[in-house]
Amino acid sequence: MPTITASKKELFKLIGKKLPEATLKDRISMLGTDLEEIDGDDIKVEIFPNRPDLLSTQGLGRALASFIGTKPGLREYKVKPSKKKVIVDKNVTMRPYTACAIVKGLTLSDQNIIDLMQLQEKLATTHGRNRKKSAYGIYPLESINFPVHYVAKDPKKIKFKPLGFEEEICAALIPEVHPKGKSFASLTSNWKQFPFFIDAKDNIMCMLPFTNSEETGKVTVDTKDVFIECTGIDLCNVNIALNILTTTLADMGGTIESLEIEYKANKKTFTTPNLNPKEMLLDLNRINKLLGLKLNQNDAIKWLKRMGFGTKKIVDKAKKDNLTVLIPSYRNDILHQVDFAEDIAIAFGYENFKEQIPEVATIAKQDPLQIFSEKIRQILIGLGELEVKNFHLIKETELTELMSTKQKVIKLSNSLGDHNILRDAILPSLLKTLSINSHNEYPQDIFEIGRVFKKSFDKSIDTGIKETLNLAVALCSEQVDFTAIRQVVDSVSLHLNTKISVKEISHPSYIEGRVGQIMLNKKTIGIIGEIHPQVLENWQIKAPVVNLELDLEELYKEARK
Amino acid sequence: MSKSSSHAKLILKLHPYERKVLPLLAKTSDFQELISQSGLKDIEVMRALQWLSNKEILNVETQKTKMIHLGKNALHYQKHGMPEKQLAKALKDSFQSTATITKLTKLSSEEINASIGQLKRNKAVDMQKGEKGLELKATKDTKKFLTTKSLEERFLCKQFPFNYEKLSKEDEQALKCLNKRKDFIIIKDEKSVKINIKKLGKQLSKLKINQNVTSRLTPAMLKDGSWRKKEFRAYDIEINVPTIHPGKKHFVNQAVDYIKNIWLEMGFEEMQGNYVHSAFWDLDALFVPQDHPAREMQDTFYLPGKAKLPKKIYPKIKAVHEDGGNTGSAGWGYKYSKEEAEKIMLRTHTTVLSAQTISNLKESDLPAKFFAVNKVFRNEALDWKHLFEFYQVEGIVVDPNANLSHLKGYLTQFYKKMGYSKVRMRPAHFPYTEPSVEVDVFHPIKKEWVELGGAGIFRPEVVKPLLGIDCPVLAWGQGMGRIISAYWQITDIRDLYRNDLKQLREMKLWLE
Structure with missing residues (x-):
């Protein structure tokens, strides 16, 4: 958003009086512009994009003069x-x-x-x-x-x-x-x-x-x-x-x-130029309802004038509660009634609204998958594991080269940094964590619950990218072996009363003969194994690592059956 | 407490090592002696001494001392006699050739030559030139030479290693001479332990100390009842023990849980949804004009491809952008671009969840309240105050009677529970809310207002196409990074996701 520098001397001339600095700061902030600082004669103000008419000392002065009441109402230009x-x-x-x-x-x-x-x-x-x-x-x-x-x-x-x-x-x-x-x-x-x-x-x-x-x-x-x-x-x-x-x-x-x-x-x-004001009817009932106020027509006229609007009372008896508002020709942000509501609220003073909690009964509900992941989290914490939290965006090498795999990645079109790949597994994030912690105390038993992203041809997914909530665990110390990680998945399975089994597969990131798919009711829901020494060397990890990663949503569905 | 009972209590606490060492202190305070007499390893004796010193029983000082050790040759001669003595022993009253003597003594020619020098100085040898070289015989002083111990021999009789500091003048001279000989003397800096027994130590060392105390209570003792006859050693429970680390929830998640709970307590339902969205949902449905600067490449992460647009809602959103549709708004007055709407992006705010939630509501569901505490993405390079993904706290109240005072009410309640008692609203601008509000909280320590995020009431241009009716919707999207960082006094925002295991293990819990 643009920031302008206005002249304080010029501004005081335009509003017709001098204001103490504290008042000036407060009024500029409460007018709907974001005051950054006042430094000598320079007033630095951020102007919101809906009010380009305030992008000069004159524009700001015009609005401020109305707002503080020295020159309220519509400015007429011949x-x-x-x-x-x-x-x-x-x-x-x-x-x-x-x-x-x-x-x-x-x-x-x-x-x-x-x-x-x-x-x-x-x-x-x-x-x-x-x-x-x-x-x-x-x-x-x-x-x-x-x-x-x-x-x-x-x-x-x-x-x-x-x-x-x-x-x-x-x-x-x-x-x-x-x-x-x-x-x-x-x-x-x-x-x-x-x-x-x-x-x-x-x-x-x-x-x-x-x-x-x-x-x-x-x-x-x-x-x-x-x-x-x-x-x-x-x-x-x-x-x-x-x-x-x-x-x-x-x-x-x-x-x-x-x-x-x-x-x-x-x-x-x-x-x-055509400097005639545009006209729009004011629906005061709607505005009072939206703001929780009880303004009468005269109040509304007063506050509208403080925001530089003109007003015309309607003679028509059928619409006697309504007013026509004259909108200055330099403003283009009044699209709807509610735009008057905001200007009236500003003139009335945001600081003058009292906080109120209505007596509305609604029933709280937590997302069921979140509740489920919390249970899983408790099991893993009980097993002594430390939760880590990585970004969903990672570097391309972290997903391919360092994992000894060659796969297609989901790449952002325009990242400013080098974190420009949506991860398709949590494992690379965990290996990164182990890699930067090689100077810290072992054993390093960590887990993360987070999202992963995969290209999908499922027609119900509007963006073509399927997101799933995964659980990943990595155990790293001198003593770890396949049994240790298998015990973790068995423990999770036991507490959910599900029947998880493991079926051997080959995978370039793992040691041959020490890697398998995690199966649940004939469905593959994840992978488990011991990380290949080449991968450990790529990441400069100094101790063996065993790992598992599985789809929590699939696990949840099966556990609830 | 009487002296004897305090002594008994102290003795009860003694470790088996201490129990072995303490009685020996009545006889000796020499470290080497303690090792040999206790049968413990030096490191075990050292530990015992350290613990005894902690109990004010003695003082231990470890010092560096210069120690004299004997070399390979010195050890040899110590056993077999000095070469000059061996030579003198071999001399007879008649001349013998050196070859014969060499054979007899098994000394090397070097040793013989050096020894001849020694004997000559002591007038203990006579020499003449014979047919086969030099010939030697004894003198009247040879016997005397053999019976008197030389300075050097006397020195070699000492206990080695010998403390350099304790050398007498005579010793120093002997050392000087011995040092000229090859592989005789080695001088090394060594740590030595000096033990000063205190009064308490002297008293205790005379007492009878049970060597058979029990450290561990075992299941076997419980089974056979033998624990009844055991004396259990008392531990020093006031000393530090090694740290252990529990499994633990990530600290950011601890804070997120707390924030979620606040909204649940207020009767809000949790919203979940994708991170990847179409621009249609993330921006268009929220009446963000298609040429809004926030859509530009530098602020938003885009992904390749085209999203499918929802058939029913698409024409309504198109209309509201172009001319306001049936909302009573003038709209943005431009030609709506489908291509722009189909762009795929990482959500820039959780408000996209609010838009989707509203689109799934029916009039009969109202009033309804929803929240989300979840990640949003901005195209920023990572530095100490910028993250490209961070948490936002989103909330909506869809209530036909909602108003601006309610908005202030909900937010004030929330921030009170977050530890900020004063909340201020300032005018702001967002394309999807009117009125729009900037929310500040008063920081009780810094004594200043801190800007935490936006809020407002959704514009009819947002609500009506999605919900089908006009209804005020209070909405907010607040940043949480500042509050979470402040709680743990984190100044570099990257530390929230550093995943330094030491930091994670040692960090205090979110205690709210």
């Missing part, structure tokens, strides 16, 4: 038509939507520039999903000639000076040489043409989704008026981004002007 036009060409199919705006009369401070750059970057990372869904550009208005064209072109035929470069280069080189080009080249791997903003005098304004041009796309403290473009693959996402950017600039002191966006493909024209 939009004046600029009569300027952006023409969207038919061929920008790879990134078909744009929304644009003009903000005039700015006097930007250094802090404003920092805030603006931070907002643009964090917004593109989170809301824009690393520019995949949407990306944004801000330009000094003075250098742009309208109408502006949003158009896809062959980059080989275009030359311009990208941001941070001193000379013009061929646009086809940008994905290879420009830092932003390199970062986002993967988004464009199958593009033959790229989207560009080109002004009426054929000046290249930007190449998407990479970079603005050095000549037309650099905002400084001297910039008074700006042009903003947002482009992407989801119209709603692009519009919200534009609304967040323009309202932030308006909060920096600018006035907003709209543009006409003309889509050549369907000959439709939209006016952006």
Whole structure:
């Protein structure tokens, strides 16, 4: 989740008063943002992904001012038509939507520039999903000639000076040489043409989704008026981004002007930005029930305003308990009634909810297989064995090479570490445990109850991987022999009143003639034997090991018969 | 207690070795003597002395001492006489050739030459050049030479090994001379035992000590009743004994058991399920948008292949993502991808169990409460504060009357039993809950709030497609690693699954 740095001085200006540090910390935390630290003027806050409108000092200040009550209610932003036009060409199919705006009369401070750059970057990372869904550009208005064209072109035929470069280069080189080009080249791997903003005098304004041009796309403290473009693959996402950017600039002191966006493909024209609030009916009964509160309509209005919403009372008598809520145009996280419930809960204060345990009678039940494994655990502990607990993910060599076997493994597609195999037996984990304990006291008699994973063609298994709960035991000391491990399985069998038998087999991990299948009612449920010295040498284990491993679920089924 | 009864009590505790050694101490305090007279091995005498010293009967000091041993030649001459004496004995009043003398004495020519030197210095030989070389005869002093013991001979009469520290001036000179001879003297550093008998020891050593005490009570004694005539040795039960190790449950499982019990006591039913799931169940069913950053490769372990999707529920989940379906929600407003849903992964949270449980419930089953304490997986490289698989405590309350205060109630109750009396809720965000809650507990020692996990009320977009009706579902997924580590003061989280057998054997139990 993104973390932003907001300016405390700027924040106090926006909320209209200074707060003691403790109050500021508390209010930021209880607003629904995660305060990390306050260091001098820097406030570091983690912003949750549902509130991209808080990704700037201005956005945070706006929300905080409502929350603490200095400026509650819906913020209204006036939009004046600029009569300027952006023409969207038919061929920008790879990134078909744009929304644009003009903000005039700015006097930007250094802090404003920092805030603006931070907002643009964090917004593109989170809301824009690393520019995949949407990306944004801000330009000094003075250098742009309208109408502006949003158009896809062959980059080989275009030359311009990208941001941070001193000379013009061929646009086809940008994905290879420009830092932003390199970062986002993967988004464009199958593009033959790229989207560009080109002004009426054929000046290249930007190449998407990479970079603005050095000549037309650099905002400084001297910039008074700006042009903003947002482009992407989801119209709603692009519009919200534009609304967040323009309202932030308006909060920096600018006035907003709209543009006409003309889509050549369907000959439709939209006016952006659209900062009119969306309306939604509030179901106060449902909210009271969900929160366990008894708020009346006035309470609800008060708390909604603390979260920056507007309200309109309904005159319709049939719905007299209901309210219409005006949702600010920069918020896109209100999908359902319950989203109001959360905002009202935040305004009411999470700290003000009393804990309560309802008198609801339900019957507890433990998982039967877990109860069974606990019984098995008790037998083994009674036999003096120590329980160990290993990861389910192990290294490939641990399952194959070190076990002297060659088998197909279930490998993760994308592990960051070298533990990237789902184990198909617990034995390798136990040998690993013995291997790292060779300096400790013997005898080392250990067991583990855990899951193992096998590929399965059983149609009832949706993922194709069958998981079973296994028991594995390993006895390791100078004196162990096959009898010792056979006694363990017999002891388990005795206490379950089952008839376990052993049938000799061959297995590369075990000594020939000292390994068998564990059979229960003609079904193979496991393996028992003495580990081959080659395997012990592979693991650098210094004493003989006998082992058994069996399927606890099968054992359970038979024991319950 | 009278002196004699305290003595008797002390004697009762004596080990057979001590019983053999103690009476001997009246006569000697020499370690070698004790060995030879007791018939015990040196290590047994040493043990007896150690135990007697623990009982304040004596003091034992072991010291390093320089000891003089005789070499191979010295031992030979000690038996057969010094070569110069052998030579003097062979001399006659008339001249004999050295060859004849050599034959007679069986000395080597080297020995003869060295010995001639000695005799000459003592004027005990006369020499002349004969036809076959040197010829020798006795003098008037030869007899005297033969009858007086030399310094060196006197030295060789001592008991060896001999303590170097106890050498007299004369001895030192003798040693110096002997040391010139080949294989005569060996000087070694040796441990010696110095025994100082205390007053108590002197008193006890004079008492009669029964050598026939019984250590072990045997079944035979019980059978024939002979135990009645036995004197049983008293043990020193206050000393330490060697450690033994029991079989034992892994400490993490001890904690997991305790946590499970808390939920069982509150009337919750345990959920179990697979570790491997489709993205459909793990994420889509929980209304996590298909382009949510958490789905990205760096957070989630994916497996190759495609999962089968449940026929009945699939269209409902698709609809709720696209436009909210029949839930009254706007949905995410994108085109739902089946391909994304079919991805196979290791579950990223136990909440997937909650989703599956809800999908198996009927309206008549409500209210219902479920929990799970089980493993989840995150694609992290292993380090001191990150594990790629760890425990999560999951819970849901499916109750038409549930509300946010109940959520706080259940969690507060749980954490109280975990030893944290104060619980705080903070606003948070999860795609599947609304309201969403971050749960903090107040750490009583660190005096600070510790973040332990998320909670909330499931969104209708989650509940309605799975359950068929709208119903509030309280839900939580809490991390347990921090609490479990804190209990055993573990700072490196990898120590939870280190499987060091010494650590496992010695670790205290979960005592809650």
